[in-house]
Amino acid sequence: MARTDVLVSADWAETNLNAPGLVFVEVDEDTAAYDKGHLTGAIKLDWKTDLQDPVRRDFVNKAQFEALLSAKGISNDDTVVLYGGNNNWFAAYAFWYFTLYGHTSVKLIDGGRKKWELDSRTLSDETVTRAATTYVAQEQDLSIRAFRDEVVASIGDKNLVDVRSPEEFAGTILGPAHLPQEHAQKGGHVPSAINIPWSKAANDDGTFKSDDELSALYGAAGLDTTKATIAYCRIGERSSHSWFVLSQLLGQADVKNYDGSWVEYGSLVGVPIEVGAK
């Protein structure tokens, strides 16, 4: 897989906004960003209300995902072009999510909403509606999704990549520094995990670093490319960003995202935890 198969530039996106067969989708936690202005013709997905089960901590199921995409007017044959705020965290999460449910063609706009805004590109406040479709999803591809028991069993074996900030990894703080600190019960990281913050894979403007830079980054941090890899963060979207880098840009085999992440692991009774920097 080549970088150009999964990643498009803002220039490319701007040129292809009206191209047939493409559906531009903004994914944010807070749809207020979309409502203030979005790419012309783009629809929105709310990572929480659209993609999370309203009661349990889990994703919407296959039937719910089919109903969602059908209502949004996305067809199985469409190429879904994702972008969003927060350095594309939620767009990368949606990329992983669409892949989990077997969508064939998905792309990410490099730099997402941030790069688009910093370039002062046009944003539209038009209301976008698309004709409903009949979308058919696949069963979840669990080869890219890790659960807690597999994480515990992987300690000292697989690559465990903690993509949170060094302070979260060390256990000094429990969540990102722009949020009140009220998350998992315990701070720290999964024993044997290596800390490769997601941010090291991105430039200041939110675009991804080059393949050579990314290979050097993970190599220097001790990632064993002959082993399977599980990435995690706090709730699974920053680790989607790193999952995208490892599996889609670098072509690393057998990479999973642990979406339960530290909010789950750091609240489990009896599992081992390490604290401090490494």
Next chain:
Amino acid sequence: MTSCAAPDQSLPAAPLADGATLIEGTISQSGAPVAGAYVRLHDASGEFTAEVVSSPEGSFRFYAAPGAWELRALSPKGNTRGELTAAIGLNRAELVLT
């Protein structure tokens, strides 16, 4: 469950918990607030820690830890940076685009 996305920077901060370290400030240019700037918090080693988008009033806020921090801001109007040493409690930081 809260997401990892930044909360609305216009809202008043929740009551500060005992021992919490809050970095709060504004970004401006020629005395006017800069809305929509990407304000990034980096630790003493230069490592990225968090990023928020400034409010219509140019406000930003980080929940951090005591120590040295660097703030970097990116905006279509220009970029800037600043440094501070935060202590437990409220720490103010002002960024000015030239």
